[in-house]
Amino acid sequence: MIEEKLKELGIKLPNPPTPAGSYVPAVKTGNLLFISGQIPMEEGKVIFTGKVTDDNLETAQRSAKMCAINILAQIKRELGSFDKVSKIVKVSGFVNSAPEFSQHPKVINPASDLFFEIFGENGKHSRIAVGVACLPLDSMTEIDAIVEFTD
Numbered sequence: 001m002i003e004e005k006l007k008e009l010g011i012k013l014p015n016p017p018t019p020a021g022s023y024v025p026a027v028k029t030g031n032l033l034f035i036s037g038q039i040p041m042e043e044g045k046v047i048f049t050g051k052v053t054d055d056n057l058e059t060a061q062r063s064a065k066m067c068a069i070n071i072l073a074q075i076k077r078e079l080g081s082f083d084k085v086s087k088i089v090k091v092s093g094f095v096n097s098a099p100e101f102s103q104h105p106k107v108i109n110p111a112s113d114l115f116f117e118i119f120g121e122n123g124k125h126s127r128i129a130v131g132v133a134c135l136p137l138d139s140m141t142e143i144d145a146i147v148e149f150t151d
Contacts, residue, residue, distance in 0.1 A: 040139055088148075
């Protein structure tokens with residue numbers, strides 16, 4: 001069902017990005033899956049870089065959605081099936097923003113909206129959206145997630 005929903009939305013999951021540092025992309029403990037921060041990478045390259053301002057808000061929103069798609073790719077790799085996802089518990093969104101930028105929630109909304117659209121009630125989650133001075137590889141956004149699953 002989730003796979004069909006992704007297809008309807010025109011979303012093709014990429015190969016899950018590999019870590020840019022000394023960590024693993026995901027950790028399972030109990031019935032929780034912790035997805036490490038995902039940046040807007042596609043085929044090994046960061047697609048959206050630089051500071052977020054009022055002038056490039058829409059680009060930053062596309063960046064956040066790409067992060068969410070990479071989270072989905074990590075979930076699929078770790079669990080093998082989206083049918084095992086019982087809840088998107090928490091999403092943390094980081095925005096590489098200019099000091100005067102204050103619309104961080106608007107930047108991260110497309111990622112949250114994608115989880116809602118794909119998982120329905122199970123996609124509703126708690127969240128933070130914060131501005132930071134910089135992000136790895138100068139990416140515009142980085143998002144991590146905590147996912148509850150069943151076996």
